[in-house]
Amino acid sequence: MITxxxxxxxxPGYAEQNQRxxxxxxxxxxxxxxxxxxxxxxxxxDGVTFVHLSMYRDEATQQQVLAVPSFRQFQQERDASGLDNTHTVEILRYVGSSAPVL
Structure with a gap:
């Protein structure tokens, strides 16, 4: 599993468009x-800090999901909106859950 x-x-002026x-x-x-x-x-x-949490069964699934055209469009528009160097990407290591996961 990849998380x-x-x-x-x-x-602030871009938060609503980002949500759309x-x-x-x-x-x-x-x-x-x-x-x-x-x-x-x-x-x-604060209404302007977004956190995306994604879990994928495997790398092939991750690549399929990230290739969806609307997702790529979202990324392009988000990046062009004027991010303020706060963008972080973290790979998490699964430890456990109270419910079944992938």
Whole structure:
């Protein structure tokens, strides 16, 4: 299993558009094999810091999900919006869960 946490902060005027773009790619993700991955997005209390948590069964699944056109469009628009060097990508190592995971 591959687990990745991505966090970043957008400029305040872009937060609503970012949420719309996230909703678009999540709708497309819902058409994929839900048993192969989980993808969740959160905002922090400031409303402009976003945290994406994704889990993939394997690398092939990860590549399939990340290649969805609406996701790639989201990334391009987010990056062009003026991120303020807060973008981080962390690979997490699975320890355990109270419910079954991939």
């Amino acid at each position: 990745v946490q991505v966090s970043y902060r957008v400029v 773009n996230i909703a678009a790619f999540l709708a497309d993700f819902a058409q994929l094999d839900a048993a192969a991955f989980r993808y969740s997005v959160y905002t922090k209390d």
